[in-house]
Amino acid sequence: MNTTLEAGTGDDAVLARIVERCGPAAVVPAAETATRALNLRGDTFAPLPLIRPGNTAEVALVIRLAREAGKSIIPVGGATGLVDALRSATGREWYLSLERMRRIERIEQDSRVAVVEAGVVLQTLQEAAAERGLLFAADLGGRGSATVGGMISTNAGGERVLRFGMMREQVLGLEVVTAGGEVLDLMAEVLKNNAGYDLKQLFIGSEGTLGIVTRAALRLRPAFAGHHCAMLGIDLDHLPRALASLERGLGGTLSACELMWPEFIELMTDGADAPHRRPLGTRCEAYLLVEAEGGDPEGDHKRFVEVLESMLEGDIIRDATVAQSESERQAFWAIRNDIPRLARVLGGAVGFDVSVPIATMAAYVAELRAAVAQEWPQARVVVFGHVADNNLHVAVTLGPETEAQAKRIADCVYRGVTARRGSISAEHGIGLQKRDALHARLPAPVLALMRRLKSSLDPDGVLNPGKVV
Numbered sequence: 110m111n112t113t114l115e116a117g118t119g120d121d122a123v124l125a126r127i128v129e130r131c132g133p134a135a136v137v138p139a140a141e142t143a144t145r146a147l148n149l150r151g152d153t154f155a156p157l158p159l160i161r162p163g164n165t166a167e168v169a170l171v172i173r174l175a176r177e178a179g180k181s182i183i184p185v186g187g188a189t190g191l192v193d194a195l196r197s198a199t200g201r202e203w204y205l206s207l208e209r210m211r212r213i214e215r216i217e218q219d220s221r222v223a224v225v226e227a228g229v230v231l232q233t234l235q236e237a238a239a240e241r242g243l244l245f246a247a248d249l250g251g252r253g254s255a256t257v258g259g260m261i262s263t264n265a266g267g268e269r270v271l272r273f274g275m276m277r278e279q280v281l282g283l284e285v286v287t288a289g290g291e292v293l294d295l296m297a298e299v300l301k302n303n304a305g306y307d308l309k310q311l312f313i314g315s316e317g318t319l320g321i322v323t324r325a326a327l328r329l330r331p332a333f334a335g336h337h338c339a340m341l342g343i344d345l346d347h348l349p350r351a352l353a354s355l356e357r358g359l360g361g362t363l364s365a366c367e368l369m370w371p372e373f374i375e376l377m378t379d380g381a382d383a384p385h386r387r388p389l390g391t392r393c394e395a396y397l398l399v400e401a402e403g404g405d406p407e408g409d410h411k412r413f414v415e416v417l418e419s420m421l422e423g424d425i426i427r428d429a430t431v432a433q434s435e436s437e438r439q440a441f442w443a444i445r446n447d448i449p450r451l452a453r454v455l456g457g458a459v460g461f462d463v464s465v466p467i468a469t470m471a472a473y474v475a476e477l478r479a480a481v482a483q484e485w486p487q488a489r490v491v492v493f494g495h496v497a498d499n500n501l502h503v504a505v506t507l508g509p510e511t512e513a514q515a516k517r518i519a520d521c522v523y524r525g526v527t528a529r530r531g532s533i534s535a536e537h538g539i540g541l542q543k544r545d546a547l548h549a550r551l552p553a554p555v556l557a558l559m560r561r562l563k564s565s566l567d568p569d570g571v572l573n574p575g576k577v578v
């Protein structure tokens with residue numbers, strides 16, 4: 110099989126060759142790609158061809174042809190990423206989507222392993238696991254579109270990290286196509302595997318800059334028999350005590366703990382067009398959405414309620430309402446997960462995804478608000494996040510902000526993060542959006558090592574150029 114291009118062959122000839130080898134469904138023309146939604150802000154993809162291979166061999170072929178033609182590749186999953194990692198940085202890329210690679214190959218019930226193609230959508234995998242009495246533990250608001258490949262490539266976090274870890278902890282094995290078009294079979298199906306360097310870790314969280322994830326072996330767990338959910342009102346001074354009481358009292362069943370400052374709840378529940386109802390009557394400094402999940406519905410529920418009662422009696426929380434039905438539970442989660450409304454209402458809000466130690470979180474947010482208010486009294490600051498994972502999402506908006514203002518806002522947000530040895534990207538990654546901020550803050554030898562890693566795995570800059578490093 111000869112895939113070498115003739116000198117002087119244009120892009121159209123290469124695309125024609127891809128169609129010839131992979132079929133007409135494999136290439137979406139640039140004009141059509143440009144009508145697809147790129148993000149929650151309503152932007153669309155750049156007018157670049159989108160290649161849709163049907164299997165791993167076709168992915169490898171496309172990468173080889175692209176490299177030989179001097180093209181770069183932007184790998185595309187469900188386009189739910191939040192850091193502009195799918196934006197064209199050079200205008201010379203092709204998109205490569207795994208939307209024709211959505212097969213759940215096997216679910217091994219006894220071994221609790223799912224083997225899937227990387228284009229499988231999270232919700233599809235969750236439902237397939239649930240049908241067999243199993244759970245795929247990673248979960249996030251974009252579940253209806255986010256793909257396994259995208260989640261692996263961003264090391265996605267989400268709502269159950271405090272109990273089950275990030276995507277990295279769900280991956281047993283990977284198949285990856287390298288920038289040279291080689292297929293790496295790293296498809297182990299066991300939890301323990303210290304056989305040499307753990308190469309799959311290189312690709313997890315690398316945002317499509319080191320390899321294309323084509324298949325994965327994923328860890329499953331036994332499904333829960335019940336979910337126990339409540340909305341709590343708290344004073345921020347009591348946050349660390351509240352988290353400690355929940356973790357201790359719920360004995361390993363606590364699986365989600367989401368903190369929302371009042372502006373977040375108001376944005377979701379106040380005003381004529383508000384799609385959600387206020388979950389608590391009492392106005393509090395912050396609100397915690399907590400969920401416990403376990404195998405003994407009655408016993409777990411009793412303990413859940415007892416723990417909340419003792420926290421109320423001990424003045425660790427100010428108010429609590431326990432979801433009495435699945436629809437009430439869904440209503441609490443709908444408030445937390447209505448990120449599309451947040452994006453709509455705040456328009457061009459500058460969005461951050463930072464982490465800071467739990468004990469300093471309240472002080473961090475207070476300092477940030479003061480710094481922003483001093484410079485821009487009209488600014489709106491909305492904060493919420495996966496609090497037990499140290500993770501806060503921060504949106505700051507001045508109305509439309511200029512590029513210079515956006516940079517100064519970022520400095521305000523990151524100052525307190527760096528001072529607390531936190532992270533400027535807790536779970537969303539770097540993409541194009543956070544790249545300059547990352548480079549400005551990484552120690553020089555660390556950035557240099559990242560660049561050496563990139564150039565040794567992708568010397569020609571074929572994979573997602575301009576992102577991360």
Ligand SMILES: Cc1cc2nc3c(=O)[nH]c(=O)nc-3n(C[C@H](O)[C@H](O)[C@H](O)COP(=O)(O)OP(=O)(O)OC[C@H]3O[C@@H](n4cnc5c(N)ncnc54)[C@H](O)[C@@H]3O)c2cc1C
Nearest residue numbers: 186187188189190194250251256258259260266267317322
């Ligand atoms: C409503 C909403 C809620 C969200 N909540 C969370 C949350 O709680 N936690 C969280 O971590 N994220 C969250 N996100 C962000 C997003 O869902 C994740 O980043 C997700 O992992 C991206 O998956 P995707 O398939 O959409 O990837 P895309 O957005 O398509 O791509 C993301 C990155 O992965 C690369 N990529 C995609 N597929 C592959 C592949 N097969 N091989 C190599 N690289 C690839 C892309 O090039 C890009 O760099 C949320 C997003 C939305 C819209």
